[in-house]
Amino acid sequence: MSEPDFAAEFAEIIEKWNSIEKRLKEAEQICGDAVVAAINELRYAGRQFVDAMAIYTKGHLTEEDITAVKKHLHNVRYNLMNADHDCTDAVCLFFHERVKRITSEYDLELIIELFPNYQELFDRMDGANKAIAGSREDRQNRLATYRALADFHVPRLYEFHQTILTSEALMLAHKKRTSAKRKAAKFINIVLAIVIAALIFLLVRSRWGQ
Numbered sequence: 001m002s003e004p005d006f007a008a009e010f011a012e013i014i015e016k017w018n019s020i021e022k023r024l025k026e027a028e029q030i031c032g033d034a035v036v037a038a039i040n041e042l043r044y045a046g047r048q049f050v051d052a053m054a055i056y057t058k059g060h061l062t063e064e065d066i067t068a069v070k071k072h073l074h075n076v077r078y079n080l081m082n083a084d085h086d087c088t089d090a091v092c093l094f095f096h097e098r099v100k101r102i103t104s105e106y107d108l109e110l111i112i113e114l115f116p117n118y119q120e121l122f123d124r125m126d127g128a129n130k131a132i133a134g135s136r137e138d139r140q141n142r143l144a145t146y147r148a149l150a151d152f153h154v155p156r157l158y159e160f161h162q163t164i165l166t167s168e169a170l171m172l173a174h175k176k177r178t179s180a181k182r183k184a185a186k187f188i189n190i191v192l193a194i195v196i197a198a199l200i201f202l203l204v205r206s207r208w209g210q
Contacts, residue, residue: 009073013076013080016080017042020084020087023084024038024039024083027087027091030091031090034093035086035087035091037090038082038084038086038090041079042080044075044079045080045083048072049076051072052072052073052076055068056069081143084150085146088149088150088154091157092128092129092153092154095157095160099122099125102115102118102164102168110174111167114167114170115164115167115171117160121160121164124153124156128149128157131145131149131153132145132149
């Protein structure tokens with residue numbers, strides 16, 4: 001039995017690995033620990049690949065060895081796919097939570113004023129969420145859906161990142177100024193109330209004194 005040549009498959013897996021690792025590094029810079037699940041899948045893929053190479057490099061493969069190598073490589077591809085999809089999920093969830101936090105903390109009027117691209121970000125997040133939800137129901141098109149998310153949605157979300165940071169800082173500063181003005185106004189009202197009460201007291205006292 002002739003031994004199969006796994007060289008092309010090894011090269012394809014290494015290329016895929018490098019591509020996903022690059023995506024994870026980009027995502028980690030923005031999302032932090034949110035990509036842990038994807039990193040773990042990449043580690044699982046690495047273990048499977050090492051196991052496959054350990055068998056392959058010993059030479060004179062038996063039929064059982066070939067079957068084992070194929071099984072390990074199948075697992076590698078599966079883990080790489082999971083890592084790729086988990087990375088996309090992490091990025092989309094990260095931005096979804098950011099949008100959710102912004103809308104819960106600030107008035108829509110202020111958001112639109114200080115974050116001009118908010119509606120585009122919201123629409124893109126809504127589209128990504130629907131695509132991810134739909135992929136779980138339509139598994140036949142799942143790979144195509146996640147490829148589209150990775151190629152088109154995620155890069156655009158990255159472009160929003162700095163705008164979000166800047167806009168949130170402006171909104172927070174506005175919120176603090178508004179809060180300070182309200183506290184100042186409340187303090188002034190209290191002082192005025194005390195002064196008025198004191199004047200009324202003096203007026204009543206003077207009249208009773210007569």
